[in-house]
Amino acid sequence: MTDLHDTLLTLDSHIDIPWPDRQDAWAEETPRQVNVPKTRKGGLRAVCLAAYIPQSPRDEAGHAEGWERVQGMLDVIAGLEGRQGDHGARVCRTAADVRAAYKAGDLAVIPAIENGHGLGGRPERIAELARRYGVRYMTLTHNGHNALADAAIPRKDLADNETLHGGLSDLGRETIAQMNRSGVLVDVSHAAKSTMMQATEVSSTPVFASHSCARALCDHPRNLDDEQLDRLKETGGLIQVTAMGSFLKKGGGGTVEDLVRHVSYIADRIGVEHVGISSDFDGGGGIPGWKDATETANVTRALQAAGFSDEDISAIWGGNMLRFLETAERAAEKV
Numbered sequence: 001m002t003d004l005h006d007t008l009l010t011l012d013s014h015i016d017i018p019w020p021d022r023q024d025a026w027a028e029e030t031p032r033q034v035n036v037p038k039t040r041k042g043g044l045r046a047v048c049l050a051a052y053i054p055q056s057p058r059d060e061a062g063h064a065e066g067w068e069r070v071q072g073m074l075d076v077i078a079g080l081e082g083r084q085g086d087h088g089a090r091v092c093r094t095a096a097d098v099r100a101a102y103k104a105g106d107l108a109v110i111p112a113i114e115n116g117h118g119l120g121g122r123p124e125r126i127a128e129l130a131r132r133y134g135v136r137y138m139t140l141t142h143n144g145h146n147a148l149a150d151a152a153i154p155r156k157d158l159a160d161n162e163t164l165h166g167g168l169s170d171l172g173r174e175t176i177a178q179m180n181r182s183g184v185l186v187d188v189s190h191a192a193k194s195t196m197m198q199a200t201e202v203s204s205t206p207v208f209a210s211h212s213c214a215r216a217l218c219d220h221p222r223n224l225d226d227e228q229l230d231r232l233k234e235t236g237g238l239i240q241v242t243a244m245g246s247f248l249k250k251g252g253g254g255t256v257e258d259l260v261r262h263v264s265y266i267a268d269r270i271g272v273e274h275v276g277i278s279s280d281f282d283g284g285g286g287i288p289g290w291k292d293a294t295e296t297a298n299v300t301r302a303l304q305a306a307g308f309s310d311e312d313i314s315a316i317w318g319g320n321m322l323r324f325l326e327t328a329e330r331a332a333e334k335v
């Protein structure tokens with residue numbers, strides 16, 4: 001009997017990379033939670049790797065720093081393309097590229113950006129990054145308000161008040177328009193509720209949360225409440241439940257069963273076609289049962305134990321996200 005897990009195109013929609021780079025993307029021994037050998041061991045077939053830009057002051061120096069770092073990190077992600085022995089990795093620009101990499105037995109790498117601060121206040125740069133690196137999504141913010149939008153968690157150390165723009169700024173709206181044109185998905189993880197709700201109105205393609213959980217089950221500011229989940233359903237959006245213990249269970253300590261509890265709750269409320277999975281590995285994620293990429297099969301087993309059908313599991317594990325990428329690709333072509 002074939003294990004269901006081995007037949008799935010498993011896609012993890014949010015993983016960080018160590019920075020500065022440690023040249024261990026192919027190492028057999030490494031403290032990082034995700035690299036090429038670990039994805040093979042765990043049957044993880046596709047990874048969205050994020051160039052994470054810490055929020056810094058919203059001034060000229062902060063913006064220059066963000067722009068420099070985002071290019072440096074995307075260079076490292078692009079450099080993953082290659083082959084060592086029978087292990088291969090491909091940087092994928094489209095859902096079709098991801099499927100082709102999977103067919104060939106190579107790891108599919110989808111470049112992403114965490115924090116629109118990396119554009120350095122220049123919305124048109126997203127088109128350049130999409131062209132140069134194949135960037136497919138960008139979170140509008142990280143923790144701390146930026147020039148584009150309000151974040152879910154203000155940064156007191158950067159003198160943030162509760163709100164800055166009341167959601168999206170004009171620059172943020174312009175950035176979303178540029179993202180839509182470039183086929184770059186609008187990611188509302190880390191964004192304030194006001195930002196998220198406005199983004200669903202401004203964006204011409206559905207928005208998604210690459211790594212967030214359900215607030216009804218765990219009252220954390222990084223999670224989406226029921227009104228936000230319902231908005232995702234109405235607009236054709238997606239939420240990728242993440243393996244962060246403190247988002248899964250109040251006070252922390254969430255496990256792989258808790259992750260599946262969030263997936264079940266969201267599937268019941270807004271439909272299984274609107275939910276997927278992410279780890280936030282190498283960015284604070286990792287829970288008992290799914291501590292790194294080698295343990296990915298445990299997630300599939302927990303989904304089976306919760307009663308999801310093979311078809312549902314396939315959608316949750318990657319089918320939904322690939323369909324979502326395709327929607328943005330088609331919309332970008334039309335502009």
Ligand SMILES: [Zn+2]
Nearest residue numbers: 114190211283
């Ligand atoms: Zn994050």
